[in-house]
Amino acid sequence: MKKPKFQCPTGMHDILSGDQEYYQKIFDVARNVVSFYGFQKIDTPIVEQAELFSKGVGLDTDIVEKEMYTLRTKGGDFLALRPEGTTPVVRAYLEHGMFSLPSPVKLWYFGPFFRYEHPQAGRYRQFHHMGLEVFKEKGSIMDVRIMQIFYNILRELKFKNIVININSIGDNKCRTQYKRLLINFLKSRQSGLCANCKKRSKKNPLRVLDCKEEKCQKIISNAPQFIDHLCEECHEHFKGVLEFLDEAGLPYNLDSYLVRGLDYYTKTVFEITEEVRGVSANDEDEERIQKKPLSLVGGGRYDNLVKLLGGKDTPACGAAAGIERIISVMKEKEIKVVSSYSPKVFLAQLGDSAKKKSLRLFEDFRKAKIVASESFNRDSLRDQLKTANKIGVDYTLILGQKEVLEGIIIVREMKTGKQQIVKFDKIIEVMKKKLKK
């Protein structure tokens, strides 16, 4: 293939017509569900002050350290393409004084995000998130409701094996204590760890818990569990979350090694995955079965973030779903989406007078909200029927010289080939009825 001179930047994609339907479907489902729960939509700019993210997400996180697209404006501002949605929403919350809105303040968003990283399965440099943020609500019930909302969205998208992995990473107080405990534990077992974890054990010990290396796993299984070392407040909160989860009947899985890479999380963290059907054990597929499914939704509580960005002490929690990941599971599971804009009726015309009349008739269909299609550039009836067939309409309307003179039109049902003569003036009405069935 001769590659054109210009192509999409690495890790970014044109979203073509086929995929548009998926994005649209997910957006529609999300909006319906989320509106029911009283969320208001918010759109923030694609770029923000870079400092917002280094402060909010954390300077030492990978996202800020190496994955941000940054730019200097002519005026000298240092901006970044947004790598995630929570921090900008918090910024907007503060900027517009939303703390004086009745609590809880519930916001949602849908849009593109950018991270400069190596693309691979389910990760792109430009991707889409649909996310929720709730402010001024400290009760553990809100944590669970957010999970419930995403669960419902996924259910509505026909996901069947949804699992919520959940953990608590405490607050600043008990986390530092636990970290110390863990570092000490790991120090005594340094030699048994993989090279990677040796490095991590000092700087980011929580990450070691997540290591897949077998030898590390063995050590980890004896490590002190965070859950046993939560302070009383966090413990109570987590207990509440679990109780509400039970009450809501949501399928969850306690994952004491679940740690998230963004600094702002406190207490509850969770991820939602869909178990992709266990392929029967072909040799090739064996690896795939063992692989952890990509998480579709990630989120948690961030009680310190609002204050960190200059607001009052405000409890908050939220989560975001990766649209591309959801789409890829939908495709894998062959979950189909149908466009509401696929045409149901095709207008075929023969001869000049018929063509002129068709032009008007086509507009009448639009007004009647019946999606119609045509091929006015073709003159042969045969070709027009061929096209109608390819498009897959239910009915083709045939209008020729003779019909125009007699004030009628032929309705051909494509499936059966049966034809019916209808008065031209009544055609919209008749088609409305037919399509209702």
Add this chain to the structure above:
RNA sequence: GUGGGCGUAGUGUAGUGGAUAGCACAAGAACCUGUGGAGUUCUUAGGGGGAGUUCGAAUCUCCUCGCUCACCCCA
């Protein structure tokens, strides 16, 4: 940032040093200016780019670009 695989018409592919690079689908046209799903015929269109080895390269080597998968990390 590190490592593996890959790159042939719009799409999916064949061809592992030799002649006009083959096939399928898609697209367009004709058979056929009043009835589709089929058929036949024709048309459009191809080795990512660059360098090298060679009498000769889609095929071998190097560089580069891109895709993909994995590590890291994340949605």
